[in-house]
Amino acid sequence: MIENRNVQKDLEQLDAILKEQGISRRDAMKMMGLGGAAFMVGSTEAQAATVAKASSAKGKILIIGGGLAGMSTAARLTNTLSNPDITVIEPETLSCSYQPGQTLVGAGLWKKGDIAYKRDDFVPSGVKIVKEKAVEFDPENNTVTTDKGTKISYDYLVVAAGLKLNYAAIKGLEEAGEAYSSGDNKKLVDVLNSVGASSIYTADSAEATWANMEKFIASAKSGKKVKGLFTHPNTPIKCGGAPKKIMYLANSRLEEAGARNNADLHFYPNGGGMFGVKEYHNAIVDQFKARNFKWSYKHNLIAIDGENKTATFNHHWTEKGAWDEDLEEYGVELKSEEITVPYDFIHITPPMKAPDEIGNSKIGSSKGWIPVKKETLQHVKFKNVFALGDIAAVPMGKTGGSARKQYKVVVDNLISMMESGKIPKTNKEYAGYTVCPLITSIGTVMLAEFNWTKKPTPMVPLDPTQERYIWWLLKFYLLKPMTIHGMLAGKA
Amino acid sequence: MINKTITSIALSAVAIFALTGCGEKNAKVEAKTYKYTTVQVYEKSCIKCHGKYGEGNPDKKTPALNDRTAGEMAQDLYDVKNGGTGIGGGGTDHEIMEHNMQKLVDQGYDYDINSMAEFLSYLIKNK
Numbered sequence: 001m002i003e004n005r006n007v008q009k010d011l012e013q014l015d016a017i018l019k020e021q022g023i024s025r026r027d028a029m030k031m032m033g034l035g036g037a038a039f040m041v042g043s044t045e046a047q048a049a050t051v052a053k054a055s056s057a058k059g060k061i062l063i064i065g066g067g068l069a070g071m072s073t074a075a076r077l078t079n080t081l082s083n084p085d086i087t088v089i090e091p092e093t094l095s096c097s098y099q100p101g102q103t104l105v106g107a108g109l110w111k112k113g114d115i116a117y118k119r120d121d122f123v124p125s126g127v128k129i130v131k132e133k134a135v136e137f138d139p140e141n142n143t144v145t146t147d148k149g150t151k152i153s154y155d156y157l158v159v160a161a162g163l164k165l166n167y168a169a170i171k172g173l174e175e176a177g178e179a180y181s182s183g184d185n186k187k188l189v190d191v192l193n194s195v196g197a198s199s200i201y202t203a204d205s206a207e208a209t210w211a212n213m214e215k216f217i218a219s220a221k222s223g224k225k226v227k228g229l230f231t232h233p234n235t236p237i238k239c240g241g242a243p244k245k246i247m248y249l250a251n252s253r254l255e256e257a258g259a260r261n262n263a264d265l266h267f268y269p270n271g272g273g274m275f276g277v278k279e280y281h282n283a284i285v286d287q288f289k290a291r292n293f294k295w296s297y298k299h300n301l302i303a304i305d306g307e308n309k310t311a312t313f314n315h316h317w318t319e320k321g322a323w324d325e326d327l328e329e330y331g332v333e334l335k336s337e338e339i340t341v342p343y344d345f346i347h348i349t350p351p352m353k354a355p356d357e358i359g360n361s362k363i364g365s366s367k368g369w370i371p372v373k374k375e376t377l378q379h380v381k382f383k384n385v386f387a388l389g390d391i392a393a394v395p396m397g398k399t400g401g402s403a404r405k406q407y408k409v410v411v412d413n414l415i416s417m418m419e420s421g422k423i424p425k426t427n428k429e430y431a432g433y434t435v436c437p438l439i440t441s442i443g444t445v446m447l448a449e450f451n452w453t454k455k456p457t458p459m460v461p462l463d464p465t466q467e468r469y470i471w472w473l474l475k476f477y478l479l480k481p482m483t484i485h486g487m488l489a490g491k492a
Numbered sequence: 493m494i495n496k497t498i499t500s501i502a503l504s505a506v507a508i509f510a511l512t513g514c515g516e517k518n519a520k521v522e523a524k525t526y527k528y529t530t531v532q533v534y535e536k537s538c539i540k541c542h543g544k545y546g547e548g549n550p551d552k553k554t555p556a557l558n559d560r561t562a563g564e565m566a567q568d569l570y571d572v573k574n575g576g577t578g579i580g581g582g583g584t585d586h587e588i589m590e591h592n593m594q595k596l597v598d599q600g601y602d603y604d605i606n607s608m609a610e611f612l613s614y615l616i617k618n619k
Contacts, residue, residue: 232581240579269581276579298583318587326540326552329595332588371563373606380563393563395570395577436579454574 014477056082057418062144062154064134064358066090067182068099068487069389069403070160071122075490076411078124087128087152089144095119096488097182097203098480100400103242103439106200106209106347107249109476115203116182122488134161137361139382156384156414159370161358163238163390163398165201166351167191171303171312178353181238192348195306199348200246201238209347213250216345220259226344229311231301232269233351236369238390238398241436241448243269243349244284250345251291252442265291266341268299268313276396279456280438280448283465287440299339301348312340352398354391369393374452375429377410384417386410394430395452401435404487411490433457437475445471527600530607534615537601545619546612562613569605573597 061077063070066088078084094116101115123129132146145151167176167188176191185204192199198209220226228250232243247267254260267288274284274295288295299313318332353359359368363385370387371380374394379385388406390398397406409430413423432452437445444467449457458464486492528536541554548556557565568586571577572593576584584590596602 234583234585236576236578236582237580240582243580267581269583271576271578271581271583273575274581276574276576297581316587318591324592327592327595328599329592332591334587365564366560367564367567369567371561371567373563374566375606380561393567395567395574396579399579434579 011477011481014473054082055080055415055419057415058083059085059155059418060153061086061156061158061414062152063088063158063160064144065159065161065389065391066092066095066119066123066129067160067162067389068096068400068483069162069407070158071096071119071124072403072407072487072490073158073160073388073410074127075122075124075488076407077414077490078126079490080411080415084126086124086126087130087154088123089130089132089134089146089152090119091131091133091147092180092183093119094182094203096122098483099181099203100239100437100475100483101480102181102200102203102206103239103245103249104476105203105206106198106246107213107253107442108210109249109442112203112207115480117484124490135357137358137363139362139379139385142384154384156417157363157382157386158410158414159358159363159385159387159391160389161355161391163352164355165199166235166353167199167348169351170301170348172306173197173304173348195304196309196343197304197306197346197348199350200242201350209246212345213253216250216263217253217257217259219344220254220262221257223262225262225264227264227266227342228345228347229341229343230265230267230347230349231299231311231313232267232271232349234270234300235351235353236398237349237352239400239436240275240396240398241438243267243347244274245439246347247293248287248291248438248440249442250347251293256442265293267293267295268301268311268341269295269297270300272297275448277448277450277454277456279465280446280450283446284438287446287467302338304346304348305340308342309344310340310342311346312338315339352390358391363387365393367393374432376413376423376427377406377430378413378417378423386414394432396432396434396450399434399436400483400487401449402433404483404492405433406430407487407490437471437479439472439475440467443469443472445475447471447474524602524604526602526604528603530603530611533601533603533608534611537596537599545615557612558616562609565612566605566609569608573605 063074074086074088096117096119098115101110104110105112132148134144135147136145143151143153164178166178167173176188179185179188179202181202185202189204189208198212200206200209230247254263273281275281298317299315302314303312314336316336319335321331321333324331354368365371370391371393372387377386377388388410389403412427416423436448438448439445446467451457456464541549541552542557546557548554571584572586572589575590576582
C-alpha cells in the first residue's frame with residue numbers, strides 16, 4: 001500500500017491549477033475517457049495499465065539493486081508470475097527516492113523531503129529483501145555474495161544496481177570519493193562546500209546547491225559582477241539534461257531577483273554539441289542565445305582549486321592531419337590544452353561509472369557497464385542474466401524514462417527464458433526510448449523525447465522543440481505520482 | 493495564459509500514454525539499406541587498418557578490436573557512429589575514429605552496428 005502525502009500534495013496542487021482553467025481533475029479524466037485511470041485519482045484499486053500475461057513459470061530470481069529500475073522489475077514480475085520467487089538485494093534505506101526531483105531541489109522549488117522515498121515502502125508483497133550489498137559475482141556458478149558474507153544462488157539474475165558518481169576523479173575533490181544519489185552524502189557536501197562547489201546529483205548536495213545559489217544571487221543583487229560555471233563530463237551520465245536544467249533554473253532565479261545582468265553564466269560540456277538529436281541541439285542553442293548564456297564545447301573539468309576559486313578544464317580538439325591512404329582522406333590529430341577559469345558559483349556534473357565490484361566482475365566489461373544486447377537487455381555472455389537502468393551498457397539509456405520502457409522488456413524476456421529457454425522474436429524490443437523534460441525556466445519545459453533513430457519521437461502531436469507550460473505541469477506535478485503509483489507498482 | 497483545450501489534449505495524451513504504454517508502437521529502428529554488405533565493408537575498408545582478424549596495426553596506431561565481446565563492440569561502434577553514447581554534451585570516446593567514420597560513411601562504407609559487431613566476433617573466434 002502506497003501512502004504518501006507528498007504525492008497527494010502534488011495532485012492537490014495540480015487540481016488547483018486545473019481549477020483555474022475551469023476543470024477538475026476528475027472532470028479532466030472523464031473528458032479524456034480515462035475511467036481506468038484509477039491510480040491518478042487516488043484510488044487504491046489501481047488497474048494494471050498493460051495487463052501482463054500470467055505465467056506459471058518457475059525459477060529463483062535475484063535482483064541486484066532496489067532503486068526505480070530494480071523495484072519496478074520486482075513488482076511487475078510479482079504481478080505476472082503465479083509462483084514468484086524473487087529476492088532483491090539493496091542496502092540503501094532511501095533507494096526508491098525520486099531522483100528526477102533533485103534538479104527542483106537544487107533550485108529551491110522542492111524540498112529534499114519531497115523526493116525521499118523509502119525502499120521498505122515499495123517491496124512488493126512476497127518479495128524477499130536482503131539489506132546488504134552485493135560484492136561478489138560468480139555467474140558461472142550462479143551465485144552472488146554480499147558484504148556480510150551471505151551467499152545467494154539464483155536461476156536468473158537481474159542487475160539494476162545503478163551507477164556511482166565519481167567526484168574523486170576531479171583533482172581537488174579526491175576526499176569526496178564516490179557517491180550514490182540517495183542516502184547520506186554529508187561528507188560529499190562538506191568537501192563541495194569547502195571549495196564553494198555545487199552538484200545536484202545527490203539529494204543532500206542538491207539541497208546544498210540551493211543554499212549556494214541563493215548566495216550567488218545575493219552577491220549579484222548587491223551589484224557585484226559574478227561568474228557561474230556549469231560542467232558536463234566525458235562519461236555517460238544519468239539524466240543528460242540536468243547539467244543544463246540547473247543552469248536554466250539559476251537564470252530564472254537571477255531574473256526573479258532582478259540581478260541577471262550582473263551574472264555571467266557559462267556552460268562547459270566535454271562534447272562538441274548540446275544534444276545528440278539535431279532538432280533538440282538546435283533548439284537548445286537558440287534558447288542559450290535568447291538567454292545570453294555562454295558556452296565552450298570540448299571542455300572537460302579536471303581540477304578544482306578551492307582556495308583560488310578556479311576550475312581547470314582539459315580543452316581538446318582535432319586538427320587536420322596527414323593524408324591517410326587507407327582512409328583516402330586527410331586524418332585528424334588530437335590537440336589539447338589546460339584552461340583555468342575563475343568561478344563564484346560552479347555546478348559540477350561528476351564523471352560516472354559502474355560500481356567497481358560489479359563493473360570489474362565477470363558480468364562487467366572494460367568500461368564497467370554491464371554489456372547487454374541493447375534490444376533485449378540480455379547479458380551478452382550469460383543468458384540467464386539481464387541488466388537495466390543506469391548500470392546497463394545501453395546508449396542514451398540512463399534516465400527514469402528509459403528505465404520505464406526497459407523494465408517491461410526485461411520482465412517479458414526473463415519470463416520467456418524461464419518458459420522456453422529463449423527469447424522469441426515476437427517479444428517487444430527496447431528501441432532506445434528516452435525522455436528528457438528539459439526545464440528551460442521556472443514554468444517552461446521542452447519535452448525532448450527520442451530513441452536510437454536519433455529523431456524526435458513526441459508522444460503528442462505538438463512541436464517537440466517548443467518550450468511549453470503544459471510540460472512544466474507534467475514535470476512539476478505529474479511525473480512523480482506516475483512514477484510512484486504506476487512504475488514502482490510495476491504497472492505503468 | 494494557457495489554452496484549456498491544449499491543456500486537456502496534452503494531459504490526456506500524457507495520461508493515456510502513461511497508462512497504456514501505447515505511445516511506442518513496437519518502434520523498430522527504421523530499415524536502412526546499405527551500399528555494401530557488412531562483410532564487404534570490413535574487407536574493403538576496415539581491414540586496411542584494423543587487420544584481417546581485428547588485431548589492429550601498431551604502426552598506424554590503430555587499435556585492436558579483438559579484445560572485446562560483441563556487446564562491447566556494438567557499444568563502441570554506436571559511440572563512433574553517433575559521436576557518443578550519452579544524451580547531452582558528453583561527447584565521444586573515439587574522437588579520431590568519429591572523424592574517420594564520417595568520411596567512410598560518405599564513401600559508402602556504412603553498416604548496421606549489430607551486424608558488424610557480430611561479424612567481428614565471428615572473425616575473431618574463427619581466426
